[in-house]
Amino acid sequence: MKQEFYNLEIKTNGQDLYEITNHLNLWIQENAFKEGILNLSILHTSASLIIQENADPDVKTDLINYFDKLAPMNNKLYKHISEGKDDMPAHIKSALTNNQISLSLKNGVLLLGTWQGIYLFEHRLNSSNRTIICHFLGV
Amino acid sequence: MKQEFYNLEIKTNGQDLYEITNHLNLWIQENAFKEGILNLSILHTSASLIIQENADPDVKTDLINYFDKLAPMNNKLYKHISEGKDDMPAHIKSALTNNQISLSLKNGVLLLGTWQGIYLFEHRLNSSNRTIICHFLGV
Amino acid sequence: MKQEFYNLEIKTNGQDLYEITNHLNLWIQENAFKEGILNLSILHTSASLIIQENADPDVKTDLINYFDKLAPMNNKLYKHISEGKDDMPAHIKSALTNNQISLSLKNGVLLLGTWQGIYLFEHRLNSSNRTIICHFLGV
Numbered sequence: 001m002k003q004e005f006y007n008l009e010i011k012t013n014g015q016d017l018y019e020i021t022n023h024l025n026l027w028i029q030e031n032a033f034k035e036g037i038l039n040l041s042i043l044h045t046s047a048s049l050i051i052q053e054n055a056d057p058d059v060k061t062d063l064i065n066y067f068d069k070l071a072p073m074n075n076k077l078y079k080h081i082s083e084g085k086d087d088m089p090a091h092i093k094s095a096l097t098n099n100q101i102s103l104s105l106k107n108g109v110l111l112l113g114t115w116q117g118i119y120l121f122e123h124r125l126n127s128s129n130r131t132i133i134c135h136f137l138g139v
Numbered sequence: 140m141k142q143e144f145y146n147l148e149i150k151t152n153g154q155d156l157y158e159i160t161n162h163l164n165l166w167i168q169e170n171a172f173k174e175g176i177l178n179l180s181i182l183h184t185s186a187s188l189i190i191q192e193n194a195d196p197d198v199k200t201d202l203i204n205y206f207d208k209l210a211p212m213n214n215k216l217y218k219h220i221s222e223g224k225d226d227m228p229a230h231i232k233s234a235l236t237n238n239q240i241s242l243s244l245k246n247g248v249l250l251l252g253t254w255q256g257i258y259l260f261e262h263r264l265n266s267s268n269r270t271i272i273c274h275f276l277g278v
Numbered sequence: 279m280k281q282e283f284y285n286l287e288i289k290t291n292g293q294d295l296y297e298i299t300n301h302l303n304l305w306i307q308e309n310a311f312k313e314g315i316l317n318l319s320i321l322h323t324s325a326s327l328i329i330q331e332n333a334d335p336d337v338k339t340d341l342i343n344y345f346d347k348l349a350p351m352n353n354k355l356y357k358h359i360s361e362g363k364d365d366m367p368a369h370i371k372s373a374l375t376n377n378q379i380s381l382s383l384k385n386g387v388l389l390l391g392t393w394q395g396i397y398l399f400e401h402r403l404n405s406s407n408r409t410i411i412c413h414f415l416g417v
Contacts, residue, residue, distance in 0.1 A: 001140055001279055003313050003314070003416065003417075005382070005384055035142050036142070036276065037176065037178055037241075037274070037276055037315065039315055039380050039382050041381065041382055041389055041390075042391075043389070043390065043391030043392075043394065044391050044394075045329065045330050045331045045391070045393065045394060050234050050238075051184065051238040051239070052184050052230060052233070052234060053184045053230060056219055056221070058217075058218040058219035059219045059227070059230055061218055061219075062217045062218055062219050062227050062230070062231075063230065063231065063234060066210070066216075066217075066231050070209075070348075071344070077344075078336075078340045078344075079336040079339055079340055080334055080336035080337045080339075080340050082334070088337070088340050091330065091331060091337055091340070091341065092340075092341065092344050094330070095328050095330060095341060095374075095375060096234075096235055096374055096375075097234060097235075098237070098376070099328075099329040099379075099394075100329070100379055100380055100381070101238075101239055102178050102239055102241045102315075102380045103180065103239070104144070104178050104180055104272055104274035106144055106274070111180055111182070111272045111274070112180075112182065113181075113182030113183050113184070113270075114182075115184065116182065116183075116184055116238075131391075133382055133389045135315070135382035135384070135389070137276070137314065137315055137415070137416070138142065138276070139142075140279055174281050175281070175415065176315065176317055176380075176413070176415060189373050189377075190323065190377040190378070191323050191369065191372070191373060192323045192369060195358050195360070197356075197357040197358035198358045198366070198369055200357055200358075201356045201357055201358050201366050201369070201370075202369065202370065202373060205349070205355075205370050209348075235373075235374055236373060236374075237376070240377075240378055241317050241378055241380045242319065242378070243283070243317050243319055243411055243413035245283055245413070250283075250319055250321070250411045250413070251319075251321065252320075252321030252322050252323070252409075253321075254323065255321065255322075255323055255377075276415070277281065277415070278281075
């Protein structure tokens with residue numbers, strides 16, 4: 001068994017869900033990975049990783065709006081406000097979703113459902129440079 | 140090290156927590172897996188995976204009720220309503236829990252706490268056929 | 279590839295975030311692990327694991343307060359109340375965060391962001407003895 005690493009760099013442009021499935025598939029194809037675990041780690045606590053439906057774009061909008069209501073940008077609610085009104089809500093949304101996802105690969109293909117996509121969920125309002133570590137362990 | 144895959148198919152019958160621990164244990168025993176990682180991926184975004192207490196059934200009821208209040212079935216709250224009032228709440232509940240869990244296996248036994256069970260958390264109201272990919276990597 | 283296991287035992291003293299990053303780093307150094315997956319499993323459903331900012335301690339306070347509001351300690355809201363007012367909220371907070379995290383290791387170092395720490399998130403009010411299984415698979 002072998003291990004390979006890849007730093008996926010994504011420039012985000014405010015709160016949104018950025019699909020990264022194709023980036024991962026390209027890396028898998030370039031390396032001809034066949035079977036194994038692909039462990040993804042986002043190196044931030046104000047953006048996160050989720051697997052969600054990639055068919056209807058309204059799902060993305062609803063998710064963003066929902067999480068905004070669940071963790072409101074209201075400085076009166078938090079002590080940690082020095083980095084802006086969106087920072088503590090970003091940490092909370094990160095805690096409620098995932099910093100890390102392990103995917104299974106078989107026959108050179110990520111095992112995802114028909115409508116599943118892998119997303120970087122950006123919780124900050126401004127542009128940010130985000131790094132996701134892609135770590136393959138397998139054959 | 141070897142890798143094995145198994146598609147665990149579960150027919151659900153509405154919102155509930157369906158324990159799958161025994162299904163996993165059976166597969167582990169049949170294959171005499173000893174030590175490794177068991178990566179579980181549910182191929183859907185309206186049902187999810189969680190580890191929860193399997194002692195008192197009231198915990199299941201409370202969890203279902205809680206998540207229903209947290210992500211209400213109210214079409215006025217969402218744009219994505221074409222698949223029914225339970226669909227967008229199902230995507231939200233999926234985002235708030237997990238699509239993927241990695242379990243550790245040692246001496247042929249899943250390393251779980253005394254009261255821990257692994258559950259498929261169904262968020263849709265109707266019956267559904269759900270697939271969980273079980274991927275073992277180890278010896 | 280090899281596999282090693284370690285039971286990390288933490289005595290908690292009420293609701294708080296207990297950083298375990300240094301415990302993990304020590305185990306990694308003692309065993310001279312170089313490259314692989316470190317799978318963490320907490321053997322409880324009333325405490326959980328999260329990756330969060332370890333710079334400003336206010337983030338910890340805000341997270342604890344936030345989750346307390348999201349899952350209130352109010353027995354009128356739940357059926358499962360026999361283990362105390364903090365027990366069902368603890369199960370909910372556990373479901374909303376993680377029982378399991380997989381970390382990637384490269385060049386003998388956990389791949390974490392500059393401000394990321396790994397925490398045991400204790401949701402019960404009293405002291406508890408908590409076990410986290412650390413399972414390394416790699417070289």
